[in-house]
Amino acid sequence: QRFSAKSQGAGSKFKPVPVHQFPAHFQALSCDQNRGFSVEYEVQRAVYDWSRVKLTTVDRDVNSNYINANYMPGYGTNAQQYIAAQGPLEATVLDFWRMIWEKGVRGVVMVTNCIEGGKVKCEQYWPLDYTPCTYGHLSVLVIAEHKEKHWIVREFEVTNRMTLEVRSVTHFHFTAWPDHGVPDSTSALLEFRGLVRNHIESYTSSGPTVVHCSAGVGRTGTLIALDVALQQLQNEKVVGLAGIVHRMRLHRTLMVQTESQYIFLHQCIMDRLNEDKVKEQPLYENTDLLYVNATALRELQSSQKH
Numbered sequence: 325q326r327f328s329a330k331s332q333g334a335g336s337k338f339k340p341v342p343v344h345q346f347p348a349h350f351q352a353l354s355c356d357q358n359r360g361f362s363v364e365y366e367v368q369r370a371v372y373d374w375s376r377v378k379l380t381t382v383d384r385d386v387n388s389n390y391i392n393a394n395y396m397p398g399y400g401t402n403a404q405q406y407i408a409a410q411g412p413l414e415a416t417v418l419d420f421w422r423m424i425w426e427k428g429v430r431g432v433v434m435v436t437n438c439i440e441g442g443k444v445k446c447e448q449y450w451p452l453d454y455t456p457c458t459y460g461h462l463s464v465l466v467i468a469e470h471k472e473k474h475w476i477v478r479e480f481e482v483t484n485r486m487t488l489e490v491r492s493v494t495h496f497h498f499t500a501w502p503d504h505g506v507p508d509s510t511s512a513l514l515e516f517r518g519l520v521r522n523h524i525e526s527y528t529s530s531g532p533t534v535v536h537c538s539a540g541v542g543r544t545g546t547l548i549a550l551d552v553a554l555q556q557l558q559n560e561k562v563v564g565l566a567g568i569v570h571r572m573r574l575h576r577t578l579m580v581q582t583e584s585q586y587i588f589l590h591q592c593i594m595d596r597l598n599e600d601k602v603k604e605q606p607l608y609e610n611t612d613l614l615y616v617n618a619t620a621l622r623e624l625q626s627s628q629k630h
Contacts, residue, residue: 340564
């Protein structure tokens with residue numbers, strides 16, 4: 325199974341929209357106070373729990389293989405490109421790191437802050453400084469940290485203390501996304517997604533990329549859906565957001581949790597289409613303005629000399 329124009333796995337009502345028709349599609353859904361978005365969003369509520377990530381059993385405890393996380397299909401043939409996970413709690417941090425190691429994860433995407441509105445949304449599951457921390461049989465060391473306005477990228481060195489194997493894990497932390505809401509603009513998230521996508525493609529033989537927020541459905545689902553949709557846009561020149569979200573919900577319930585997040589996904593695509601349209605404009609359209617500016621500058625310099 326795969327996300328594509330030919331096979332969405334979501335039925336004919338979720339056919340992808342050709343690029344040239346997407347602005348009209350967006351406008352139609354926006355009419356009557358976003359009524360179209362409401363109808364399309366609500367019809368996708370489905371609950372399935374067959375795709376959960378299973379950890380190795382510890383000490384014959386049948387419950388020790390459980391973690392609140394599900395595999396998510398990516399664009400193309402990779403049925404397990406992502407793991408959508410609940411943000412680690414104090415009691416689940418060890419299991420979270422166990423999942424990262426057992427599943428060969430090389431990238432973790434965090435789209436929540438640890439504390440939001442005075443409430444703990446996620447336990448800080450990495451060292452506060454450059455001193456290593458131990459999580460079960462794994463030792464984690466922060467070896468680099470790069471801060472931007474809307475995100476932080478960290479490099480972790482993870483060592484299995486039992487086998488002495490060492491792996492690098494990159495941590496992408498988007499810090500400007502409110503719980504149950506959407507970012508202030510699409511530009512930062514589009515750029516952030518580009519960083520994540522480049523990392524995924526640089527580790528083609530590694531395990532899934534873990535994406536989490538607090539509950540692991542709203543912001544997590546929105547980012548995964550955006551990544552899949554932008555790949556579909558690039559490769560097929562169509563966008564099937566309804567089908568993408570529907571299929572995600574077959575793997576984990578409530579992915580893309582709010583209607584505003586669903587609308588925001590469409591706005592991201594609109595803004596990306598507008599970006600591409602600007603890039604396609606011929607350079608000569610701006611040459612007259614450059615000439616006028618250059619002439620004015622020469623006249624100013626000449627008047628100053630006199």
